[in-house]
Amino acid sequence: MIEFSHVSKVYKGVKALDEVSFTVGPGSITGFLGPNGAGKSTAMRVLVGLCRATSGSATVLGRPYAELDRPGFQVGTLLDAAAQHPGRTGREILTLGAMTLGLPRSRVDEVLDLVGLSGKESRRTVGGYSLGMRQRLGIGHALLGRPAVLVLDEPANGLDPQGVQWMRGLLRGLSDAGCSVLLSSHLLHEVERVADRIVMIGRGRVLAQGTVEELSRGR
Ligand code: ADP
Ligand code: ADP
Numbered sequence: 001m002i003e004f005s006h007v008s009k010v011y012k013g014v015k016a017l018d019e020v021s022f023t024v025g026p027g028s029i030t031g032f033l034g035p036n037g038a039g040k041s042t043a044m045r046v047l048v049g050l051c052r053a054t055s056g057s058a059t060v061l062g063r064p065y066a067e068l069d070r071p072g073f074q075v076g077t078l079l080d081a082a083a084q085h086p087g088r089t090g091r092e093i094l095t096l097g098a099m100t101l102g103l104p105r106s107r108v109d110e111v112l113d114l115v116g117l118s119g120k121e122s123r124r125t126v127g128g129y130s131l132g133m134r135q136r137l138g139i140g141h142a143l144l145g146r147p148a149v150l151v152l153d154e155p156a157n158g159l160d161p162q163g164v165q166w167m168r169g170l171l172r173g174l175s176d177a178g179c180s181v182l183l184s185s186h187l188l189h190e191v192e193r194v195a196d197r198i199v200m201i202g203r204g205r206v207l208a209q210g211t212v213e214e215l216s217r218g219r
Helices: 039-049 089-103 106-116 131-143 161-176 188-192 212-217
Strands: 003-010 014-024 031-032 055-060 075-077 149-152 180-185 198-202 206-209
Touching: 003 039, 003 075, 014 039, 014 055, 014 180, 014 206, 031 161, 031 188, 039 055, 039 180, 075 131, 089 106, 089 131, 106 131, 131 149, 131 161, 131 206, 161 180, 180 188, 198 212, 206 212
Parallel strands: 031 180, 031 198, 075 149, 149 180
Antiparallel strands: 003 014, 003 055, 198 206
């Protein structure tokens, strides 16, 4: 569902990605684990066409993102929850997203319910949300079009332990329904109990990949 093949990215002399190759299979939850600066965001941005690879290719559902027929319904992304429009309420942000996809307003209520923001979304604008609430909103936004693939950059950042547990349940449910998920984190504990596979990245290179059990044995 997602395939990185020898992807490299150089920013003015900084090698952010160095021959990154891995795949995320159908229904898999893959944790993309590495310290800050490892290249996780860059890889995800290359995947969804926000940044050009210097070499190599990244595809989703068998094609470069830019060539998908209905990307908004095929791939849901959360790339930077902190960057959400601070002056709008969560409901406004989701309503705009739903309108863009041509979805009925009822989908906004379904999504608010799914991410646990029902009743809280309009009390204040996003600028007054906690980071955890922004993450929930961002995940909801990614889910609007019922995508087959989810790309979530640090979705657990700012969630409290109950929030991390909630996210685990949500992602497991989505994966049981066939959704493929790539989620990044710099913290092993955020991904090890939800991911069926882990890709470890450091300084732009894939250091190891496999199931949590396989990686534990290799330690
Ligand atoms: P992560 O998401 O794992 O924290 P990033 O992909 O954000 O890692 O960053 C990988 C490397 O690329 C870092 O060294 C970072 O400083 C550098 N980098 C990221 N974005 C840019 C940019 N727009 N211009 C220059 N360097 C960048
Ligand atoms: P060190 O030897 O420096 O303590 P480790 O080999 O323990 O380093 O871990 C290096 C990185 O790999 C860390 O970011 C850690 O979170 C991660 N890591 C270690 N073991 C596993 C595992 N079984 N599964 C996934 N990630 C792991």
